Amino acid sequence: MEFDWSEGDAAYRRELRAFLDAGLPSNWAELSVHGPGSDAQAAFSREFCGALAERGWLTQSWPKAYGGADATPWRHAILSEEMWRVGEPRGSQYMNVNWIGPTIMKYGSDEQKALHLPKISAGNVLWCQGFSEPEAGSDLVSLRTAAVRSGDEYVVNGSKIWTSYVAGAEYCFLLVRSDANSKRHHGITVLLAPMDSPGITVREVPAVIGERYFHELFFDDARIAASCRLGPEGEGWGVVSYALAFERVGAMRYARAALTLDALAEAARERGKLDDPVIQEKLGAARTAVEASRLLSYRVIDLRAKGSEPTADTNIARVAGTLCENAVSDLALEIYGAEALAYGNFAESYWRLAMTAGVAVGTTEINLNLIASRWLDLPREQGG
Amino acid sequence: MDFEWNDDQRAILAAVDALCAQHAGPARAIELDAKADWDAPLDKALAEAGFTEIALGVPETGSLEGALVVAEVARHAGTLPIGAQVLVAPMLVGRTLPGPVALVSLAHPGPVRFGAHARTALVDCGDEARLVTLAPGDGVPVRSNFMLPVGQLALDARRGESLGVGSGEALRGWWRVALAAELYGAMRAALDVTVAYVKRRRQFGRAIGSFQALQHRLAMCTVLVEATRWLTFEAASQDLPTESAAVAAAYAAEAANQIFRETHQLTGAMGFTREHDLHVWSMRLAALRLELGGASAHRRAVAAQRWIAQP
Numbered sequence: 084m085e086f087d088w089s090e091g092d093a094a095y096r097r098e099l100r101a102f103l104d105a106g107l108p109s110n111w112a113e114l115s116v117h118g119p120g121s122d123a124q125a126a127f128s129r130e131f132c133g134a135l136a137e138r139g140w141l142t143q144s145w146p147k148a149y150g151g152a153d154a155t156p157w158r159h160a161i162l163s164e165e166m167w168r169v170g171e172p173r174g175s176q177y178m179n180v181n182w183i184g185p186t187i188m189k190y191g192s193d194e195q196k197a198l199h200l201p202k203i204s205a206g207n208v209l210w211c212q213g214f215s216e217p218e219a220g221s222d223l224v225s226l227r228t229a230a231v232r233s234g235d236e237y238v239v240n241g242s243k244i245w246t247s248y249v250a251g252a253e254y255c256f257l258l259v260r261s262d263a264n265s266k267r268h269h270g271i272t273v274l275l276a277p278m279d280s281p282g283i284t285v286r287e288v289p290a291v292i293g294e295r296y297f298h299e300l301f302f303d304d305a306r307i308a309a310s311c312r313l314g315p316e317g318e319g320w321g322v323v324s325y326a327l328a329f330e331r332v333g334a335m336r337y338a339r340a341a342l343t344l345d346a347l348a349e350a351a352r353e354r355g356k357l358d359d360p361v362i363q364e365k366l367g368a369a370r371t372a373v374e375a376s377r378l379l380s381y382r383v384i385d386l387r388a389k390g391s392e393p394t395a396d397t398n399i400a401r402v403a404g405t406l407c408e409n410a411v412s413d414l415a416l417e418i419y420g421a422e423a424l425a426y427g428n429f430a431e432s433y434w435r436l437a438m439t440a441g442v443a444v445g446t447t448e449i450n451l452n453l454i455a456s457r458w459l460d461l462p463r464e465q466g467g
Numbered sequence: 468m469d470f471e472w473n474d475d476q477r478a479i480l481a482a483v484d485a486l487c488a489q490h491a492g493p494a495r496a497i498e499l500d501a502k503a504d505w506d507a508p509l510d511k512a513l514a515e516a517g518f519t520e521i522a523l524g525v526p527e528t529g530s531l532e533g534a535l536v537v538a539e540v541a542r543h544a545g546t547l548p549i550g551a552q553v554l555v556a557p558m559l560v561g562r563t564l565p566g567p568v569a570l571v572s573l574a575h576p577g578p579v580r581f582g583a584h585a586r587t588a589l590v591d592c593g594d595e596a597r598l599v600t601l602a603p604g605d606g607v608p609v610r611s612n613f614m615l616p617v618g619q620l621a622l623d624a625r626r627g628e629s630l631g632v633g634s635g636e637a638l639r640g641w642w643r644v645a646l647a648a649e650l651y652g653a654m655r656a657a658l659d660v661t662v663a664y665v666k667r668r669r670q671f672g673r674a675i676g677s678f679q680a681l682q683h684r685l686a687m688c689t690v691l692v693e694a695t696r697w698l699t700f701e702a703a704s705q706d707l708p709t710e711s712a713a714v715a716a717a718y719a720a721e722a723a724n725q726i727f728r729e730t731h732q733l734t735g736a737m738g739f740t741r742e743h744d745l746h747v748w749s750m751r752l753a754a755l756r757l758e759l760g761g762a763s764a765h766r767r768a769v770a771a772q773r774w775i776a777q778p
Contacts, residue, residue: 084469084470084471084472084473084476084531084700084704085468085469085704086468086700086701086704086705087468087704088468089468092468157468345773345774348770348773348774349774352774357774357775360767363766363767363770363771363775364763364766364767364770365766366766366769366770366773366774367713367714367717367765367766367767367768367769367770368717368721368762368766370714370766370769370770370773371698371714371717371718371721371766371769374698374711374714374718375694375697375698375718378694378697378698378701379690379693379694379697381468381470381697382470382693382697384468385468385469385470385471386470388468389471396693399689399690399693402686402687402690403690403694406690448683450686451682451683451686451687452679452682452683452686454686454689454690455679455682455683455685455686458686458689459662459676459682459685459686459689460666461662461665461666461676461677461682461685462666462673462674462676462677463677464677464678464679464682
């Protein structure tokens with residue numbers, strides 16, 4: 084057991100921080116106020132990821148054969164931490180690098196690899212994710228968006244909801260049901276759908292989280308070339324399971340939470356609240372939640388670095404990540420008080436963007452279910 | 468970064484586990500509790516096997532291995548001041564001390580663990596720590612229901628020898644790490660017996676552990692126990708843990724109370740009885756979470772270390 088960073092990893096982090104100090108625009112706080120899905124941040128991500136790509140950092144975790152550097156999971160975690168810490172200037176492109184690209188490497192045709200991987204590596208392409216549907220949220224395998232093969236195309240009908248990062252997205256990693264008679268995880272297919280395909284329309288679902296956070300995608304006889312299918316027809320659940328296994332750690336929320344908490348302590352000092360033992364206690368408690376989240380995330384990275392199969396450590400880390408976000412964002416509002424009523428205020432922005440933590444990418448309840456079954460080996464609830 | 472125990476650490480763990488399986492365990496703890504006694508034979512066995520000095524075995528072993536031993540003995544419900552003797556004394560004084568060793572904080576008066584049996588006390592006097600050799604009669608036994616023998620020690624900031632300026636901070640740091648390690652071991656055991664219970668106990672024609680309402684609570688307990696584990700061992704791996712020690716103790720003390728409540732709720736009336744082993748660990752969790760002022764004080768110490776203390 085060893086909790087120190089190697090000198091190489093520590094030096095890499097210093098280099099990244101220097102790059103971010105110099106590379107983020109002076110109006111970054113303003114730019115990122117609406118969240119990573121906003122138009123402004125989507126546009127900026129093309130510039131920023133291009134610069135990361137030039138330094139060889141964007142896809143460093145990819146195999147050398149695909150232009151990566153075979154960076155270790157720890158090295159990649161440092162990159163993710165430093166990015167999330169400052170508000171994820173990669174915007175949605177973290178998804179491209181973390182799981183869309185690697186899944187195309189595994190299941191893609193030569194043609195798909197040649198089309199998509201260079202774009203992702205260059206840091207100038209945006210993807211969105213078409214998973215959830217109005218009737219398929221936590222119970223994703225009940226998805227119904229239908230794809231019917233017609234010659235060289237799939238004709239797609241249905242809708243997706245809660246889709247983020249639609250602003251400027253060129254492609255959608257889309258889950259459809261390609262066999263109308265199939266149930267659950269059978270008969271699902273993945274399409275790498277161009278967003279400009281005829282028959283796709285987008286509607287923003289206004290939300291209190293931020294601008295352009297949620298969208299609904301409608302497919303009305305949308306025509307997607309059969310060459311966009313990733314992996315065999317009807318075996319999309321295997322593809323998506325592979326993809327999600329890359330997302331074990333998820334957003335490194337604690338990295339931003341830690342930085343925010345330090346700023347909150349400073350804000351408390353400026354407001355004469357740091358002498359208040361109740362505030363001190365809450366700051367201390369929030370710090371323990373941040374540190375718990377950090378170490379439980381590291382545990383997941385450690386397992387990954389050792390080549391382990393995904394375990395319920397992932398779910399434990401995700402629950403702790405939500406507890407961390409809640410502790411820090413609750414305190415943010417308390418310290419700022421009525422000042423936080425102003426949109427874009429430091430506390431308000433953090434609190435607003437943190438509120439999805441227990442829902443996004445898998446709810447706390449689903450994570451608790453998986454801890455109960457995989458870690459504690461508790462019997463399944465009948466009929467559940 | 469490496470979150471797995473290495474071969475040597477695994478061997479230590481296996482050896483402590485085997486030794487405790489022979490000498491410790493809940494039945495032994497219940498037997499000692501009836502006499503309000505401490506486990507001198509277990510102490511002797513640990514010393515003879517070399518575990519008492521494990522934190523001093525630099526470079527092969529150190530404070531991390533010390534914490535590993537502390538947690539494992541606590542998981543086996545060993546009735547001795549394992550944290551004080553295997554981690555705090557060696558790290559603070561650089562040698563083992565005649566046991567039992569009591570930890571005393573003048574800022575938090577009241578009876579202390581092993582106070583009536585202790586031969587040595589380490590006293591947190593604020594800025595400095597003091598090492599006090601106790602005489603028979605220094606400690607007065609206090610009847611207690613917390614599955615540990617406790618006693619009142621009348622000590623002040625003049626008894627014994629000073630361990631130097633700033634030694635108070637070092638004592639509190641190692642005390643908090645040791646406390647977190649003991650809480651972790653006891654929590655793990657309390658959760659384990661509760662999970663086993665809900666798999667066995669049937670109501671409404673099914674194991675109660677199949678109800679999602681219970682599963683979510685046990686899963687949340689798992690998050691608390693796992694987080695305590697890593698926070699404890701990270702703090703234990705540092706040369707002089709201060710903020711990380713307070714973080715580990717604050718988290719562990721809060722988690723201990725939640726584990727106490729949840730394990731007792733889910734084991735029902737049976738969990739309150741002396742026939743079920745849960746109380747051996749749960750009552751200790753309830754007692755240990757109060758040390759050094761409990762979660763509130765540890766949390767304020769985190770804030771003080773991180774944001775208030777002047778460099």
